[in-house]
Amino acid sequence: MEISLMSPEENTIASVVHESADMPVLTMSESANIMRTMLSSIDLEELTNDYFLILSEKLPCTSLKLSFADQVLRTGKSKLRSRIMKISIYYGHPFGTPQHAQLAYSFSKVLTPVQRKLLSEIHGIFAMSLRHALEYYRISQLATKDMLTGLGNRASYNESVSKLISMCNRNHESFGLLVFDLDNFKSVNDKYGHQEGDHVLTEFAKLLIKGLRDTDHAFRFGGDEFCCLLTDSSPSANTMVAQRITQSVNNHTLFKEHAVSCSVGATSFLIKDTPQSIFERADTALYKAKHTGKNNIIAA
Template sequence: MLEQLNQVYDSSLKDSFFNLEPSGQESRHKLDHNQLNQFIQTLLTTIDLTELSELYFEQLSTTLQLSELKIQFEDNQVCFGKPPQKPYIKSLNCARLGINIATMQYTFSQPVSIRAWQILQQMHMNFSYPFKNALEHHKMKQFAMKDFLTSLGNRANYNETIARLANQADRRHEPFGLLVMDMDNFKQVNDTHGHHEGDKVLVTCAKTILSSLRESDFAFRFGGDEFCCLLSDADESVNALIAERIRKAISEEPFLATHEISSSIGTATYRENDSQIGIFSRADEALYKAKHAGKNCVVAAKICHK
């Protein structure tokens, strides 16, 4: 019996306590054939990784009273629910061809019985198959959403991100910021040193921009030497602070300084009942003013009072 338990118990689990006494409530938790089939059918309704994971969490929270689910894959993580004051954590891996591609961390508010642990393993196994497909779809989508040269988001990624932020802003009444920037004197690099050197400048600009942002912010390359950033939960003061941080970092970067590269930045803030076209137009107009104000500066758009 102990040998069998050791085989099913994952060595990465942080909690080794089992409730050996089954209760009537736990008996009702057991999935019959119809419930299991319905669970699998539900998971097949989407290939979007976030939606799939949320459906999985909803099923687990109903069946096993799961408090929180964290899924770690590569450098990303999705999380649902909230951790209890006294967490009981179980971790299971998802592997492909013997290589771990994701780790699921399950957090409960009470010790997990053997019966519940077996059900969790069963559900985890059935979730792993559609999750692997969703992860591959996610990777391909991310690849298609990246600028080939700088690895920043591209225009399609920008459109998707600003639509999501606008939706959140309208629902939660939280503003977000947009920075539109142009690299000053970039054309002379291509004209004098060639496109290879110009590419090195663009890659350095992208890295410098990224290093100046918060973890919750997003950076994109629109093409040429035009970049933009979306700043979550940001108002005019936050926009100004981050824009100035970027401007200063670019002007002080040694390699960029050798080519006299600086940045002109226009900023705008999305407000309730604003539009995606409206905020971009205001930021772009502010950028135009920054270029004509002598370059290497930050100009804020007029506040939208719609």
């Protein structure tokens, strides 16, 4: 474990006492209760909040920050002159490449040796549960993310569109669906190889994300097939988003070099739509766009 202790006035490195000849600070009953609480959830936010409540009862801990993957979870309130202790945790091995997470503890005052020992014992219990929760998160991401682009995959799309349909039926709202296919993409793979093809796909994914709002969702189904779910959208708004994305592709140097554009099929949610019916409608529109000159948008 890598541990550092810092304050606004200094940046010195210290270590928590993990080995001590003294008796444990926690009683067996206290350890069991903490372990029971920590093992009750694999939700990282809930687990972190529960851990902070336990810490703040026993130590002058004012806040806790957990950083992992591309996520940051915070609980409590860090004070201006608080002491920060950072502890690194590694997880994912032997199931895959070791992953790194970091806990940043904020304390209102310097910990005594006994308090450090107490923190060491509580952290040891939490770390075991945290590794399980982090590994669960990592595996769930593998199940719902496209590994090349970082977009959602088909399973993630299926879950998202089902939730949107339920919400829109309940609230009498609508949403948009855009289905994309890259024109002339096969020639990139054939002429320059799959590495360059992957470069084109990842750049297109970036353009998709840039062209969407934070409330919208982008997915890759495989190959050069992508789609977007536009929340609380109208047919005209769907077309505007599609135009913005196709124009950004046309203006991008990489796509110009390879003569790659994109065709789009667009549609909006209708009452009584199912996940299958709305996708079939957008996919049919995409087929028409591909066969009417490419670099085209067809709405259905």
